[in-house]
Amino acid sequence: xxxxxxxxxxxxxxxxxxxxxxxxxxxxxxxxxxxxxxxxxxxxxxxxxxxxxxxxxxxxxxxxxxxxxxxxxxxxxxxxxxxxxxxxxxxxxxxxxxxxxxxxxxxxxxxxxxxxxxxxxxxxxxxxxxxxxxxxxxxxxxxxxxxxxxxxxxxxxxxxxxxxxxxxxxxxxxxxxxxxxxxxxxxxxxxxxxxxxxxxxxxxxxxxxxxxxxxxxxxxxxxxxxxxxxxxxxxxxxxxxxxxxxxxxxxxxxxxxxxxxxxxxxxxxxxxxxxxxxxxxxxxxxxxxxxxxxxxxxxxxxxxxxxxxxxxxxxxx
Amino acid sequence: xxxxxxxxxxxxxxxxxxxxxxxxxxxxxxxxxxxxxxxxxxxxxxxxxxxxxxxxxxxxxxxxxxxxxxxxxxxxxxxxxxxxxxxxxxxxxxxxxxxxxxxxxxxxxxxxxxxxxxxxxxxxxxxxxxxxxxxxxxxxxxxxxxxxxxxxxxxxxxxxxxxxxxxxxxxxxxxxxxxxxxxxxxxxxxxxxxxxxxxxxxxxxxxxxxxxxxxxxxxxxxxxxxxxxxxxxxxxxxxxxxxxxxxxxxxxxxxxxxxxxxxxxxxxxxxxxxxxxxxxxxxxxxxxxxxxxxxxxxxxxxxxxxxxxxxxxxxxxxxxxxxxxxxxxxxxxxxxxxxxxxxxxxxxxxxxxxxxxxxxxxxxxxxxxxxxxxxxxx
Numbered sequence: 117x118x119x120x121x122x123x124x125x126x127x128x129x130x131x132x133x134x135x136x137x138x139x140x141x142x143x144x145x146x147x148x149x150x151x152x153x154x155x156x157x158x159x160x161x162x163x164x165x166x167x168x169x170x171x172x173x174x175x176x177x178x179x180x181x182x183x184x185x186x187x188x189x190x191x192x193x194x195x196x197x198x199x200x201x202x203x204x205x206x207x208x209x210x211x212x213x214x215x216x217x218x219x220x221x222x223x224x225x226x227x228x229x230x231x232x233x234x235x236x237x238x239x240x241x242x243x244x245x246x247x248x249x250x251x252x253x254x255x256x257x258x259x260x261x262x263x264x265x266x267x268x269x270x271x272x273x274x275x276x277x278x279x280x281x282x283x284x285x286x287x288x289x290x291x292x293x294x295x296x297x298x299x300x301x302x303x304x305x306x307x308x309x310x311x312x313x314x315x316x317x318x319x320x321x322x323x324x325x326x327x328x329x330x331x332x333x334x335x336x337x338x339x340x341x342x343x344x345x346x347x348x349x350x351x352x353x354x355x356x357x358x359x360x361x362x363x364x365x366x367x368x369x370x371x372x373x374x375x376x377x378x379x380x381x382x383x384x385x386x387x388x389x390x391x392x393x394x395x396x397x398x399x400x401x402x403x404x405x406x407x408x409x410x411x412x413x414x415x416x417x418x419x420x421x422x423x424x425x426x427x428x429x430x431x432x433x
Numbered sequence: 434x435x436x437x438x439x440x441x442x443x444x445x446x447x448x449x450x451x452x453x454x455x456x457x458x459x460x461x462x463x464x465x466x467x468x469x470x471x472x473x474x475x476x477x478x479x480x481x482x483x484x485x486x487x488x489x490x491x492x493x494x495x496x497x498x499x500x501x502x503x504x505x506x507x508x509x510x511x512x513x514x515x516x517x518x519x520x521x522x523x524x525x526x527x528x529x530x531x532x533x534x535x536x537x538x539x540x541x542x543x544x545x546x547x548x549x550x551x552x553x554x555x556x557x558x559x560x561x562x563x564x565x566x567x568x569x570x571x572x573x574x575x576x577x578x579x580x581x582x583x584x585x586x587x588x589x590x591x592x593x594x595x596x597x598x599x600x601x602x603x604x605x606x607x608x609x610x611x612x613x614x615x616x617x618x619x620x621x622x623x624x625x626x627x628x629x630x631x632x633x634x635x636x637x638x639x640x641x642x643x644x645x646x647x648x649x650x651x652x653x654x655x656x657x658x659x660x661x662x663x664x665x666x667x668x669x670x671x672x673x674x675x676x677x678x679x680x681x682x683x684x685x686x687x688x689x690x691x692x693x694x695x696x697x698x699x700x701x702x703x704x705x706x707x708x709x710x711x712x713x714x715x716x717x718x719x720x721x722x723x724x725x726x727x728x729x730x731x732x733x734x735x736x737x738x739x740x741x742x743x744x745x746x747x748x749x750x751x752x753x754x755x756x757x758x759x760x761x762x763x764x765x766x767x768x769x770x771x772x773x774x775x776x777x778x779x780x781x782x783x784x785x786x787x788x789x790x791x792x793x794x795x796x797x798x799x800x801x802x803x804x805x806x807x808x809x810x811x
Contacts, residue, residue, distance in 0.1 A: 332504055333537040335524040337551030337602065347550070351541045 157411070164404035165189055173400050192405035202389065202406065206413065209386040212300070212375075213368035216307040220315035220364045221357065223308070228319035228356075229349075232326070243320070246313050254310065258377050261306050265296040265378070272296050291382075298380025306378040307368050314367075315360040322356030323349070355425070362421050366414050386410055454516075455480040455638055456501075456606060461510030463496050463662075470496040472662035474510075478655075483632060483639045485653035487646060489685075493662040494642045498608050501640060502531045514606060525554070530604035534611040536595035538583040544570070544594050545579040551602040569597040572631060589620050596628065600635055607632065609641035613648055625651045646686050650674070658682050674732075680809050683730040688765075690736075690776050692729045699723045705747065706808065710773030714747035716803030728809040733779040735805035738766055738791065743800035750776055750799045754791055766791065768799050 165188045167174040178185050196202045231242045249257060264271035275281045276294050285293040289301040296302050326349060334344035350357075372387030379385065386406065393403035456478040463471040471493040478484045486494040499505040501512060503524035512519045519527060530551065539547050548569050552562045570576045573593035583591055592615070599607060612628060613621045629652050632639050643649050649656050650670040657667045658681075666678045677683035680691060694708030699721060706713040706729055713729050721727065743749045755775060756767035761782070768776045778799050791797055 327537065329533055329537040330539060332502075332524070333531075333533055333539070334550070335504075336502055336529075336531045336533075337598070338525045338554035339550070340525055343554060348539060354541075 160404045160407055163400050164192060164408050166401050168399060168401055189401070192402050193409075195402070196405060196409055205384050205386050205389050206409070208384060209369050209371075209410075210413070212304060212307065212383065212385060213365050213371075215304050216311060216368045217315075217361050217365045219304065219308045220312050221361060224312055224315035224319055224360065225357075227312075228316045228323050231316070231320050232323035239324070246316050246320075249313065255373065258306055258310065258374055261302070261309065262297065262377055265302050265305075267295070267297075297378065298383075300379075300383050303375055303379040303383045306374045307371060310374060311364040311368060314363040318359040318363065319353060319356040322353040326352050358421055358424065362418065366418065369414055370410055455482075455514070456640070457511070457513040458497070458501075459511040459513065461497070461500065461507045461512065463493070463500060463505060464508045469662050471500070471507075474659075474662075474664055476657060476664065476667065478638065478640065480638050481636055482655060483629065483641065483653050485649035485656045486640065486642045486659055487644070487649040487656050487686075488659035489644055492659040494644075494659050495610065497659075498531075498610055498640065498642045501606070502529055502608055503527050528605040529608060530599040530602055530606075531608040531610060532595045532599040532612055535615045536583075536591050538591060538594055538598070540583055542582075543579065544575060544581050544583070544586070547583065547594055548598050548601050550598065555602065565601060569601050572600070572634070573597045588616050589624060592616060592624065596631065600631075600637065603635075604637060607637045607639045609639060611643055611645075612641055614643070614645070621648070628652065658685060660685075675807070677730065677807060677809070680728055680730075683807065683809060688733050688777055688779070690731045690733065690774075692731070692774070694727060694729060696721050696723055696725050696727055703803070704808070708773070710770050711750045712747045713806055714803050715806050715808060719808050721808075730807040730809055731801055731805050733765060733777040734763075734781075736776070736778040736799050736801045738768065738778045738780055738797050738799050740791070740795070740797055743798055748801050748803060748805075751796065752776065752799070754793055754795050754797060757791075757793060766797075768797065 162176060163173055166176050167187065167189050174187075176187050178187065227246075231239065231246075234242060261271075263269050266272065272294070275284075275296060281290065281293045281296070284290045284301055290296065290299050330348050330352070331344050334348050335341070339347060370387050371385065372391060375383055375385045375388055379388075390403055390406050390410070393399050393406060397403075454477060456476075458474055458476040458478075461471055461474045462469070474493075474497060476484075486497060488494045496505060500507050501519075503519070503522060507520075514528070539550065542550065545566055548566045549562050552565055557565075566579075567576075570579055573596055575590060575593055575597070578586060578590060578594075583594065586594065592613070596612075613624055616624060625648060641649075641653065650673075653670065655667060655669055656673050658665045658673060660681055666673060666682045668676075673682065674686055677686065677689075683689045684691065692708040692711070692713075694706045694713065696704060696719075697707045698705035699719075701718045703717065704715045704719055704721075706715065706727060708729060715729075719727075737743075750768070750770050750773075752768040752770035754766050755769040758765040758767075763779050763781045766778045766780065768778055770776065776799055
């Protein structure tokens with residue numbers, strides 16, 4: 117008699133909502149995000165509108181003569197717009213992130229394409245190879261590039277002997293034809309190398325699901341393989357292109373370690389400026405302002421991406 | 434495996450009347466790594482014909498179709514369309530279009546764009562593309578759905594878009610791969626007729642592949658029955674059904690009672706075959722010798738079943754009704770003779786109620802005329 121009673125009660129339990137298992141499953145990640153992402157973010161926002169009091173941040177709320185006072189200082193935001201350095205650093209960050217994304221797409225797309233087209237028995241091994249770099253510390257791998265690209269490193273010597281150095285110099289990516297370290301070239305190379313798997317994996321995901329009969333249908337209707345690629349394969353993998361680009365672009369904008377190790381004076385990115393404001397100038401409100409603006413810069417493309425996905429879902433694909 | 438009936442196969446005459454050389458498949462073989470999918474197939478298909486390749490899965494019919502489309506290359510043999518050898522022509526250069534199994538519509542393109550896809554590849558002027566897509570939409574009665582995406586259409590509508598897309602380029606040859614396989618039974622029956630009407634209206638030569646014999650019979654003007662990469666018989670639907678050339682074809686198409694026996698009397702105008710539990714008097718001569726082993730095939734609907742004793746001694750059998758399947762319009766009786774295999778007899782239910790209706794366990798007589806049988810070699 118107990119079991120039917122329990123079954124009868126279950127819809128009521130559902131209606132109670134916050135007590136049910138489903139609510140817990142959905143609620144716990146939200147609580148996590150609230151406690152460890154949204155709350156810290158608001159603290160950062162709060163600091164960005166605070167005053168600096170010699171070595172510590174002044175609270176924006178204060179009691180004076182029994183009256184609660186709210187002091188909001190927006191001058192930091194105005195300062196970002198006014199100061200040439202911050203603006204150009206943001207632009208540089210976006211530029212290098214965009215260059216990295218484009219390079220990752222151009223290298224990653226053919227890679228993912230041939231991976232998805234290779235024999236089914238080989239695919240797990242190829243997938244493993246893409247993920248293999250994650251087994252070594254990211255820092256070690258970036259340091260390795262330092263050795264390879266500095267004077268006498270064999271990658272540097274190879275680039276010089278094959279004439280790639282001269283080509284990069286002609287393109288304005290190097291200031292001296294045989295010095296590769298601490299240039300935009302080494303920075304973008306390092307970021308492309310690091311973030312390539314994040315481009316390949318979502319692309320592989322969409323390309324491996326592509327129905328090959330669609331390509332046959334395109335060929336049957338008179339499309340050459342090249343036309344079928346542009347008319348069918350590329351549009352059908354759009355979701356993968358967008359997801360991969362976001363996964364590369366967003367972390368690249370705020371990248372600190374790679375520019376620090378491989379970049380140079382020409383490649384000042386916002387991550388470095390942030391670091392300086394926090395730890396050299398000890399100006400927490402300014403640093404927080406920079407962080408908030410950076411988050412906004414990243415949130416806009418992210419919001420666009422989500423809107424696109426929602427539209428695509430509404431359209432069914 | 435040849436039929437022993439001495440009347441010439443009507444299909445040969447029918448094909449001879451038309452121009453048989455529009456599509457020629459000449460001794461085509463296809464091997465897949467030691468596995469022979471298509472085994473020395475030769476076919477002549479006339480202009481304007483709807484030709485069906487019929488067989489169960491794995492019989493090589495789809496491989497043959499894919500060779501026509503250009504997705505597979507024959508290991509040997511030639512395919513000639515309207516005098517042009519298709520060897521070496523990639524699919525996108527062949528004047529052939531295919532309606533794919535489950536359609537393969539482009540999901541990211543609208544109905545209009547799907548139909549226009551092939552026309553755009555031909556770089557036709559925009560006005561002509563508009564005009565031809567509109568004509569295609571009208572042909573398949575989907576004018577109102579031009580802007581929809583494929584997933585917003587029902588199965589039947591998708592099928593019509595696929596047909597319109599494959600006809601838009603006015604191909605010389607239309608290939609249909611299981612054209613109605615993705616539709617449910619009721620819709621399939623309606624669509625069969627509609628599809629044939631559209632194809633005939635356009636006047637395109639058509640080769641279709643199907644495993645569904647009803648589909649092949651309803652739609653095709655001629656059928657090739659395939660098994661294990663070979664063509665067993667080619668003919669009009671009626672020939673294939675009424676004069677099967679082999680045991681396999683007789684058994685594959687429709688229901689049949691197969692009775693093994695011996696030729697005991699061989700006359701120019703009739704033969705007698707003894708099957709042990711019954712004796713067949715066949716009202717025409719066959720090419721054979723007395724004492725040879727043959728198989729007699731009798732379709733269930735050509736047998737009468739009754740309580741009354743039919744005149745003997747040939748073409749009759751007594752038994753008890755072991756099983757009975759009621760299909761509404763007809764009933765199939767499984768008659769178990771005292772010895773020998775079960776005989777299937779189908780009887781149409783011309784009256785609503787029959788007081789003397791046969792039922793389980795009844796003893797009854799089955800009888801058939803001397804024109805009902807087909808005599809096959811073993």
